[in-house]
Amino acid sequence: MKKPLSFEITKKLDGRLGRAGIIHTPHGDIQTPAFIVVGTKAAVRGLTPEMVKEAGAQAVLANTYHLYMQPGEELVRKMGGIQNMMCWGGPTFTDSGGFQVFSLGAGYGKNISKVLKDAPVVPLIGPREDDTEREDAQPRLVEIDHDGAAFKSPFDGSIHFITPERSIEIQHTIGADIMFAFDECTSPSEPRTYQREALDRTHRWAKRSLDFHKSRLNAETQALFGVVQGGRHEDLRKESASVLGALDFDGFGIGGSFDKNDLHTAVRWVNEVLPEGKPRHLLGIGEPEDLFEGVENGCDTFDCVAPTRLGRHGTVYTKDGKIHIGNERYKSDLTPIEDDCDCYACRQYSRAVIAHLYRSREMLGAMLCSIHNVHFIVGLVAQMRAALIDGTFDKLKKEFLNRYKRD
RNA sequence: GCGUAGGUGGUAGAGUGGUCAAUUACAACAGACUGUAAAUCUGUCGCCCAUUGGGCUACACAGGUUCGAAUCCUGUCCUACGCA
Numbered sequence: 146m147k148k149p150l151s152f153e154i155t156k157k158l159d160g161r162l163g164r165a166g167i168i169h170t171p172h173g174d175i176q177t178p179a180f181i182v183v184g185t186k187a188a189v190r191g192l193t194p195e196m197v198k199e200a201g202a203q204a205v206l207a208n209t210y211h212l213y214m215q216p217g218e219e220l221v222r223k224m225g226g227i228q229n230m231m232c233w234g235g236p237t238f239t240d241s242g243g244f245q246v247f248s249l250g251a252g253y254g255k256n257i258s259k260v261l262k263d264a265p266v267v268p269l270i271g272p273r274e275d276d277t278e279r280e281d282a283q284p285r286l287v288e289i290d291h292d293g294a295a296f297k298s299p300f301d302g303s304i305h306f307i308t309p310e311r312s313i314e315i316q317h318t319i320g321a322d323i324m325f326a327f328d329e330c331t332s333p334s335e336p337r338t339y340q341r342e343a344l345d346r347t348h349r350w351a352k353r354s355l356d357f358h359k360s361r362l363n364a365e366t367q368a369l370f371g372v373v374q375g376g377r378h379e380d381l382r383k384e385s386a387s388v389l390g391a392l393d394f395d396g397f398g399i400g401g402s403f404d405k406n407d408l409h410t411a412v413r414w415v416n417e418v419l420p421e422g423k424p425r426h427l428l429g430i431g432e433p434e435d436l437f438e439g440v441e442n443g444c445d446t447f448d449c450v451a452p453t454r455l456g457r458h459g460t461v462y463t464k465d466g467k468i469h470i471g472n473e474r475y476k477s478d479l480t481p482i483e484d485d486c487d488c489y490a491c492r493q494y495s496r497a498v499i500a501h502l503y504r505s506r507e508m509l510g511a512m513l514c515s516i517h518n519v520h521f522i523v524g525l526v527a528q529m530r531a532a533l534i535d536g537t538f539d540k541l542k543k544e545f546l547n548r549y550k551r552d
Numbered sequence: 553g554c555g556u557a558g559g560u561g562g563u564a565g566a567g568u569g570g571u572c573a574a575u576u577a578c579a580a581c582a583g584a585c586u587g588u589a590a591a592u593c594u595g596u597c598g599c600c601c602a603u604u605g606g607g608c609u610a611c612a613c614a615g616g617u618u619c620g621a622a623u624c625c626u627g628u629c630c631u632a633c634g635c636a
Contacts, residue, residue: 181587183587183588185587185588186588190588190590190591191591206587208587208588211588238587240587241587243587244587244588245587245588245589247587248587248588248589249589253589254589256584256593258585258586259586259587260586286589299589325587328587330587372587398587400587403586405586426587427587428586428587429586429587429588430586430587431586432586435586447586447587448586448587449586449587450585450586450587450588450590451585451586453588454585454586454588454590454591454592455585455586457590457591457592458584458585458590458591458592458593460584460585469582469583471581471582472581472582473580473581473582506591508591510591511591512591
């Protein structure tokens with residue numbers, strides 16, 4: 146059978162898991178490590194495909210759940226799939242909807258982050274946190290069972306049951322080059338007993354996703370990645386990597402929640418076990434310090450909403466750390482966001498102008514900040530790739546983080 | 553000049569005897585954001601201390617009534633509209 150994707154490793158990091166390589170997809174190559182820009186509803190928020198491309202992005206990731214709910218599978222089909230919808234000629238990814246099992250389910254209405262800054266004490270044994278009985282609890286929009294997850298449509302309240310097979314079927318219709326198996330992203334606050342249960346479910350779903358995928362011709366043109374889970378538990382993470390690694394996936398996603406402080410450890414556990422020759426995507430991770438850890442520990446691609454969301458909200462990355470363009474101090478600052486940055490925003494606009502646009506709620510302000518952020522993060526990962534190839538990764542990491550995290 | 557309505561915190565605009573340092577919105581100031589419920593959300597927003605809390609000065613200005621006034625009365629100044 147024809148393979149939809151191939152991966153070659155061109156350089157490895159001495160004594161560690163990091164590597165540089167190339168993912169060949171039907172719509173072009175991805176030089177890895179690479180940052181994949183998120184365009185949930187087949188659009189990178191605030192940016193045209195040309196802007197995304199100019200910012201250096203090689204690929205875009207959209208979301209199955211969102212496109213299924215709106216505009217719906219049939220319209221996506223009529224529009225000619227994601228390639229035509231997005232007017233994006235390059236490689237594309239789709240997430241399976243597995244993250245929405247978490248964000249619209251256990252995480253719904255709560256301030257639970259995907260990455261925990263200060264690790265709270267989590268009981269290793271105990272009942273699953275369930276506050277659905279509490280009066281102030283918001284009704285979840287997802288109910289999980291053995292077979293899949295029932296999503297309540299925010300548009301008309303109708304119930305949509307997504308099984309692993311349905312997720313893959315929808316992803317086939319959307320037509321991205323790389324798809325993810327339907328998984329359950331668990332809440333960081335869930336106890337081990339629940340992580341165990343959810344992991345078994347994710348594994349069953351992974352096999353069903355793969356079986357269904359292999360039964361279709363799409364398997365020749367679209368790649369499927371299995372998603373490793375296991376929360377913050379070493380044995381579960383390794384078990385997950387081992388179980389999924391043995392299956393005939395084209396690559397792997399690493400999902401779920403992490404501790405900010407030991408994200409690198411968790412990623413290493415997994416990547417030590419996964420087959421070396423297949424690409425690994427670290428789902429939803431994108432802060433500079435996390436990207437360094439991900440690359441160093443063997444992840445090839447990343448995606449994250451941070452560059453565009455932060456940009457829309459007025460926060461921009463600089464080599465000296467993040468700054469908020471809405472702060473009073475930038476009101477009459479006539480320098481660019483970064484004076485040595487060659488992104489569209491920095492070439493043309495001063496902080497003062499962008500601050501004015503942001504303050505006056507002009508869309509252009511959010512766009513310029515997003516352009517800069519995408520350029521910054523995509524460029525940073527590209528620099529990591531270059532450094533990895535010429536043997537200066539450690540130097541880059543040290544110098545970048547020293548400056549970025551100073552203060 | 554007469555009549556009418558009104559003058560409240562940066563702005564608009566609630567309140568019309570005690571629960572008012574004063575609803576709300578905007579502005580301002582700061583914070584958050586990691587497979588996008590997110591062009592969103594949170595906090596602060598008279599002054600001075602303080603941990604709950606306390607003190608001071610405030611609703612045009614000056615007096616007054618009252619245990620108590622942004623709220624009632626008198627006068628002054630100002631604004632808008634109408635009539636001369």
